[in-house]
Amino acid sequence: MELVDIARWQFGIVTVYHFLFVPLTIGLTLIVALFETFWLRTKDPAYLRLTKFFGKLFLINFALGLVTGIVQEFQFGMNWSDYSRFVGDVFGAPLAIEGLLAFFLESTFLGLWIFGWDKLPRLVHAACMWIVHLGVLASSWFILAANSWMQHPVGYRFDEESGRAELTDFAAVMFNKVQLVTFPHVVLAAYLTAGAFVIGVSAWLYASKKHGSRVPGEDDPDAAEVLETARSDRAMYRKAMRISAVVMLVGGIGVVVSGDVQGKIMTEVQPMKMAAAEALYETEESCAPFSVFTIGTPDGTEEKFAVTVPCLLSFLGTGSFDGEVKGINELRETYRETYGADPGAAYYTASEYVPNIPVTYWTFRWMMGFGALGGAGAVLVLWLTRRSREEKVAPAWIGRVGIGLPVVMVLANSMGWIFTEMGRQPWVVFGLMTTESGVSPGVSVTEALISVITLTSLYAVLFVIEMKLLAKTVRKGPEEFVEPPDPGSKDHDPDAQLNFAY
């Protein structure tokens, strides 16, 4: 195995893993902030129970997202030092500003939120979660601007003397047209994912025989009370689902619209990626079809069976059903002419300029497929738990569908990233530097192997722990309502037990 392969595997593993937790972090900060705000406004105990319960799930998830994020920042330098030397002038600034502007905000105000129940006035406490949400949005902005620059470098010049890319226009990097559509796509997909998570977990609790759908035993003296608690719990889960449904709806519409614009921009700035998404080898001058499903070899040599929608690819790529979509073969020639004829450029290596077609073809479809499946599942669950059914207990299978929702949504997110990063290959910075020339020349294969094996095994163990903790917390369900301390009031006892402690 070559160093570049190991480094790429590590990047793929730790980045996809990191991004399992990121969408939930982005979306749950919003939903938890909404719950707490609703509690402040309505004083309905259900909203406080939801705030605390989903806050707890959020924190379990956030912890792993945070620690795996540290690896992200370090590994550019560790495994990709030539990349770092080449792009640091452009790519480093958003990273540094992300830390200064977003990470400090997130960590500080999250600490205040976790431990501040008995220290901060209620309004300030709720504001902390909103600030955390602003922090994660700012964080997403800067890191996606950095990534968008790798997809479509702008606002820089190549400096012959230093042999690196140098920043010339920071605003151009911040408002790169790829960034302007990637940011809404990623953030709204995160809303969609977190919405599906809350709906799914709430549906499970709604249908659970231990929670929302419990029925008293035949000679239970407190039968009436049990039924009443279960009914009011179902009402609480419906509240959670209703708010999340709105978040999901906004996210869902936004993801489709932004994804559509993204397709067109991608066709313009990275035509090879679009061709690879469809495994389109020959240029279609008009009405290029989109295959929903193919059996056969997706390298285009043999097609046994395919379900295709006529002209859809033209529409996705150009906005017009008779637009031209260039094929891989033609683009390969174009790329060779553009990039391959310059042997003097230190950062180019002769290459096919074609990404891994089966990977791009399938991840593109799985991204959309999982997203649509999750959306449909959420609609189904919402329908089955509608208000007119609130009086009745629910069958357990609704809960099982619910638990599946966040899983498919998270997978849709992963597929999107695998598609967009694999589709850029062989470039690490499109048109400027190949992935192969970005690795650290001083790192040995042994060192890189130690790193990828250590991190992967550690991550695997942590995944099991995290899933167990999430499952345990969900099974336990929201805690009973307890009026939280109110540090704004006169009879608040500052020497009482901590409201929350590690």
Place this chain on the structure above:
Amino acid sequence: MLGMELTTVWFVIIAFLWIGYFALEGFDFGVGMLVPVLARDETERRVLINTVGPVWDGNEVWLLVAGGATFAAFPEWYATLFSGYYLPLLLILVALILRNLAFEYRHKGDTQQWRDRWDLALIGGSFVPAVLWGVAFANIVGGSPIDADKEFTGTLFTLLNPHGLLGGLTTLLLFATHGAMFVALKTDGDIRHRARALAVRLGIAAAVVAVVFLAWTQARTGDTSSAVAFVAAALVLVGGIGAASAGREGWAFLGTFLAIVLAVAGLFLALFPDVMVSSTSPAFSLTTTNAAASPYSLTVMTWAAAIFTPLVIGYQSWTYWVFRKRISTHHIPTADLADAR
């Protein structure tokens, strides 16, 4: 900083970020390491962990920003350091992952085994970076093999030289002392007194080791300014120990805080204008000029830093104010404890 070269400004900013990181996370490393030494039962362990509970995460962001700022302002420094000091950094990463999760997950389990394992993660995860950061900085300042292409040519064992190891021991003892001082300042009751007594003993050991290490560093690469910083660091450390034994915990903590600030500042003063010393040839050393980003990039970031750094310092200080009260065993929620058994 008017009139200073932008590259020098950024050297100062990065030094500031590392100083902030060590002065802040230094005490939460210390608290993590001292859990088995200072706490006598589960409630006391929780008292210790909760002294840093609301702030450790914010403290750690100083490292992330230092890393990001180095990437942006001195890409060559970032690239050489992170690819060169590969295995120690990997170890630090693993340690940080484990200790961060220990904070978040330890209290979520119900068995003693669960807690014991996370305690191990917390202790080990605090101990390893406390040593390795010292090793790394001793090598950055003292020199490590770097060739003409700015590539590190040594191995893990090159870094584990006597000067490097002494650097590691110095940060270990300093952070442990700093942690004990913090516990003495932030707790009440029996544990407060034990922490103060321990801080004095650890402090004396730290002072002896630190004086040897700093004098050695001074002899290798120091100049007048670093000498002044090192002497001042030693003096405030001794002052802090004196304050601790006199029962003045606020002054004592300020003493170790300033000792770390001055010692790290001294290391950066000894380093300047290099950013990574090459032991292969002085000509191959990375400097504030040959490792720097372009003036435009540095200007953009200078604006960002000028606007946001005061804000960050403002709201982080506010957090420390919000959580200023001492914690003692009677503050720990007992319901959770019953739950745990």
